[in-house]
Amino acid sequence: MRLAVIPGDGIGPEVIAEALKVLGEVVPAAEITRYDLGAARWHATGELLPESVLGELRQHDAILLGAVGDPSVPSGILERGLLLRLRFELDHHVNLRPARLYPGVRSPLADPPEIDMVVVREGTEGPYAGNGGLLRKDTPHEIATEVSINTSFGVERVVRDAFARAANRPRRHLTLVHKTNVLTHAGSLWSRVVEEVSLQHPDVTVAYQHVDAATIHLVTDPGRYDVIVTDNLFGDILTDLAAAVTGGIGLAASGNMDVTRRNPSMFEPVHGSAPDIAGQGIADPTAAVLSVALLLDHLGEHESARRIEASVAFDLATRDHQSPGATYAIGDRLAALVSSNVRTG
Amino acid sequence: MRLAVIPGDGIGPEVIAEALKVLGEVVPAAEITRYDLGAARWHATGELLPESVLGELRQHDAILLGAVGDPSVPSGILERGLLLRLRFELDHHVNLRPARLYPGVRSPLADPPEIDMVVVREGTEGPYAGNGGLLRKDTPHEIATEVSINTSFGVERVVRDAFARAANRPRRHLTLVHKTNVLTHAGSLWSRVVEEVSLQHPDVTVAYQHVDAATIHLVTDPGRYDVIVTDNLFGDILTDLAAAVTGGIGLAASGNMDVTRRNPSMFEPVHGSAPDIAGQGIADPTAAVLSVALLLDHLGEHESARRIEASVAFDLATRDHQSPGATYAIGDRLAALVSSNVRTG
Ligand SMILES: CC(C)[C@H](C(=O)O)[C@@H](O)C(=O)O
Ligand SMILES: CC(C)[C@H](C(=O)O)[C@@H](O)C(=O)O
Numbered sequence: 001m002r003l004a005v006i007p008g009d010g011i012g013p014e015v016i017a018e019a020l021k022v023l024g025e026v027v028p029a030a031e032i033t034r035y036d037l038g039a040a041r042w043h044a045t046g047e048l049l050p051e052s053v054l055g056e057l058r059q060h061d062a063i064l065l066g067a068v069g070d071p072s073v074p075s076g077i078l079e080r081g082l083l084l085r086l087r088f089e090l091d092h093h094v095n096l097r098p099a100r101l102y103p104g105v106r107s108p109l110a111d112p113p114e115i116d117m118v119v120v121r122e123g124t125e126g127p128y129a130g131n132g133g134l135l136r137k138d139t140p141h142e143i144a145t146e147v148s149i150n151t152s153f154g155v156e157r158v159v160r161d162a163f164a165r166a167a168n169r170p171r172r173h174l175t176l177v178h179k180t181n182v183l184t185h186a187g188s189l190w191s192r193v194v195e196e197v198s199l200q201h202p203d204v205t206v207a208y209q210h211v212d213a214a215t216i217h218l219v220t221d222p223g224r225y226d227v228i229v230t231d232n233l234f235g236d237i238l239t240d241l242a243a244a245v246t247g248g249i250g251l252a253a254s255g256n257m258d259v260t261r262r263n264p265s266m267f268e269p270v271h272g273s274a275p276d277i278a279g280q281g282i283a284d285p286t287a288a289v290l291s292v293a294l295l296l297d298h299l300g301e302h303e304s305a306r307r308i309e310a311s312v313a314f315d316l317a318t319r320d321h322q323s324p325g326a327t328y329a330i331g332d333r334l335a336a337l338v339s340s341n342v343r344t345g
Numbered sequence: 346m347r348l349a350v351i352p353g354d355g356i357g358p359e360v361i362a363e364a365l366k367v368l369g370e371v372v373p374a375a376e377i378t379r380y381d382l383g384a385a386r387w388h389a390t391g392e393l394l395p396e397s398v399l400g401e402l403r404q405h406d407a408i409l410l411g412a413v414g415d416p417s418v419p420s421g422i423l424e425r426g427l428l429l430r431l432r433f434e435l436d437h438h439v440n441l442r443p444a445r446l447y448p449g450v451r452s453p454l455a456d457p458p459e460i461d462m463v464v465v466r467e468g469t470e471g472p473y474a475g476n477g478g479l480l481r482k483d484t485p486h487e488i489a490t491e492v493s494i495n496t497s498f499g500v501e502r503v504v505r506d507a508f509a510r511a512a513n514r515p516r517r518h519l520t521l522v523h524k525t526n527v528l529t530h531a532g533s534l535w536s537r538v539v540e541e542v543s544l545q546h547p548d549v550t551v552a553y554q555h556v557d558a559a560t561i562h563l564v565t566d567p568g569r570y571d572v573i574v575t576d577n578l579f580g581d582i583l584t585d586l587a588a589a590v591t592g593g594i595g596l597a598a599s600g601n602m603d604v605t606r607r608n609p610s611m612f613e614p615v616h617g618s619a620p621d622i623a624g625q626g627i628a629d630p631t632a633a634v635l636s637v638a639l640l641l642d643h644l645g646e647h648e649s650a651r652r653i654e655a656s657v658a659f660d661l662a663t664r665d666h667q668s669p670g671a672t673y674a675i676g677d678r679l680a681a682l683v684s685s686n687v688r689t690g
Contacts, residue, residue: 069526075536079526108564110455127472127493132530142497144534148472152487179578181414181424185477189489191420212585219453219564219589233524237582240557244564 012066121235355618357411466580
C-alpha cells in the first residue's frame with residue numbers, strides 16, 4: 001500500500017501524526033511519502049501544487065490529507081490552488097461524508113434520534129467549477145459572477161454512486177437535496193437524472209427536499225436521512241451542519257473519491273486547519289482516524305476499516321468528553337484499542 | 346393605509362385571515378384589496394402575474410402575502426413566475442428576516458442561549474437572478490448552468506442597510522456570511538463592499554464566516570449573531586435554519602423590502618404553503634401576524650407594531666405549545682391581546 005500524506009496547515013500535521021499511528025497498527029507495511037504542500041511552502045516558494053508533485057501523487061494508491069488553509073494566506077489561494085485543484089485534477093467526483101451520532105457523543109440537539117446518514121456530495125462541478133469573474137472591478141458598476149456548471153456526465157456518476165450506496169444500506173432510502181424551485185436549470189437536470197437512475201433501483205425509496213428545508217430537518221428530524229445526494233455547494237453546507245448535529249466536525253471524516261480508480265482518492269477530516277487551536281496539541285484526531293478507515297474501505301481493507309471504526313466507537317462511548325485528552329493521548333488510546341482488536345455492537 | 350393582500354396557496358389564506366383580524370385591531374381603517382394570485386388562478390387561466398395586476402399592486406402602500414406554491418404545479422412555475430417575479434419587479438432588495446427565541450418557545454437545541462438576530466438577505470440578485478440555461482437537454486452531453494450575478498450597486502445597498510440596522514441595535518455587531526474561499530469573485534466583491542461601508546460605521550464590529558461554518562454556529566452558538574448580511578441563496582438557507590433553532594418556521598416573519606420606498610414592500614411568513622396541513626385549520630398564524638408587525642414598522646406605525654409583538658410574546662410565553670389551538674383560535678387570542686394592549690418585558 002503506497003500512501004501519499006499531505007499533513008498541510010494548522011492542526012493538519014498534529015492529527016495526521018495520530019492517524020498514521022493508528023494506521024500503523026493495521027497496515028504496518030504501508031509505504032508512506034510525505035508532501036509538504038500548504039501555507040509554509042507557498043510562503044517560501046510561491047508554489048501551491050507543482051506539476052511534478054501532482055505527477056508523483058498520482059503514483060500512489062491513496063492520499064491522506066490533514067488540512068489546508070492559513071490566516072496568513074489570502075482567502076481562496078490555498079483552497080482553490082491546492083485543495084480544490086487536487087479534487088479537480090484527480091477527478092474526485094464522489095465526496096463521501098458520513099454523519100453518525102456515536103453512542104456517548106453529545107449532540108447539540110435536545111432530543112437527538114439515532115442518526116446514521118451519508119452525504120454523497122458531487123465534487124468536481126457545480127458552483128465550485130471556478131467559472132466566473134469580475135467586470136469593472138473597483139468601480140460603482142462592478143459585476144461579479146459565479147457560474148454553477150452541471151453536466152449530465154457529472155451528475156449521473158454521483159447519482160449512480162449514491163443509489164448504489166443506498167441499495168447496500170439497511171434503510172435503502174435516498175434524498176436528493178437541491179433548490180429546484182429557484183435554480184430551475186440545474187434543478188431540472190438533477191431531478192431528471194435521479195428519476196432515471198431510480199428506475200434501476202426500485203428497491204430504493206426516493207425523496208426530494210429543497211436545501212433550505214433540509215437544514216430545518218437536519219435539526220428537527222435528522223433521523224429521517226439515510227443517503228443524501230446533492231451538489232458541491234449544498235453538500236459543503238449540509239455536511240458541516242450534519243457534522244454539527246452529530247457532535248461536531250472534530251469527528252467528521254470524508255473521502256474525495258474517484259470511484260473509477262483511475263486516480264488516487266484522497267481522505268481528509270472535515271474540520272480544516274483550525275488555526276485558533278493549532279500548535280497546542282489539543283486537536284481531536286478522531287476525524288483523521290476515521291478518514292483512515294474510509295481510506296482502507298476504499299482500498300478493500302474492510303476488516304481493518306471495521307477495526308478502526310470499532311475502536312473509535314469504543315473510545316467515544318467511554319471517553320470523558322469534557323477532557324478527552326491531548327491529541328497524542330487520544331491517538332495512543334485509539335492505537336491501543338486497534339491493536340487489541342476491540343469490538344463493539 | 347392601502348394594503349394589497351395576496352392570500353395565495355395552501356395555508357396562505359388561513360393564516361392571512363388571522364393576520365388581518367389582528368391588523369384590524371390596530372388599523373381598523375386599513376383599506377384592503379385582495380388579489381387571487383397563485384395556483385388556482387394559474388390552473389384556471391394560465392396567468393401568474395398579469396401586468397395589469399402588477400400595476401395595481403404598485404398603487405398600494407404595502408403588500409401582505411400568505412404563501413405561494415402547490416404540489417399540483419410544476420416546481421419553479423409559481424416560485425419564479427409569481428413570488429420571485431414580485432420580489433424582482435418591486436425591487437425588494439432587502440429581504441429582512443428576524444430570528445428571535447421567544448420566552449416559552451421550545452428550541453430543538455439542548456441548551457439554547459438568548460437568540461435575537463436579524464438576517465439581511467439580498468433579494469434581487471445572486472444565484473436567484475434566473476440567469477442560466479440548459480444546453481443539449483436530454484442528451485448524454487447535457488449542460489445546465491446557473492449564474493450568480495452580484496453587482497456593486499446591489500451588494501452595496503443591502504450592506505448599507507445591514508450596517509444601519511446593526512448600528513441601531515444594542516450589540517452593534519455584523520457578520521458577513523459568504524463562501525469567499527471558493528466563490529472568489531462574488532466573495533471578493535462582498536468582502537470589499539463590507540470593508541468599505543464599515544469605515545463609515547466604526548461603532549459596528551464586523552465578523553466574517555463561511556456559510557458552512559455559519560450553519561455549525563447556528564446550532565452550537567447561535568447567541569453570537571446580531572445582524573447577518575448575506576446573499577440571496579445563503580440567506581435562504583440560513584434563515585430557515587435560524588427559524589428552526591428559534592422554534593420553527595411557524596414563527597418566522599419576513600419583509601421583502603424596497604427600502605427606497607419607490608415600490609411597495611411585501612411581507613410574508615417564511616413557512617410557505619405547507620400543503621400537507623392545508624385546509625385543516627391547524628396552521629399557526631403567528632408568523633403571518635409577526636409579518637404584519639414588520640409591515641407596520643416599515644410604514645412608520647411603530648407603536649402598533651410593538652403592540653402586536655408584545656401580544657405575540659405574551660401568547661408564546663403562556664400558550665400550551667403541545668396544543669396551541671386552531672388557526673382561528675390563535676388569531677382570536679392574539680387579536681384580543683392586541684385590543685387589550687398587553688405589554689411585556
Ligand atoms: C476549504 C474549503 C474549500 C472546503 C470546501 O468548501 O469544500 C471545505 O469547506 C470542505 O468542506 O472540505
Ligand atoms: C419559495 C422560494 C422561492 C423562497 C425562496 O427561495 O426565496 C422561499 O424558500 C423563501 O425563503 O421565501
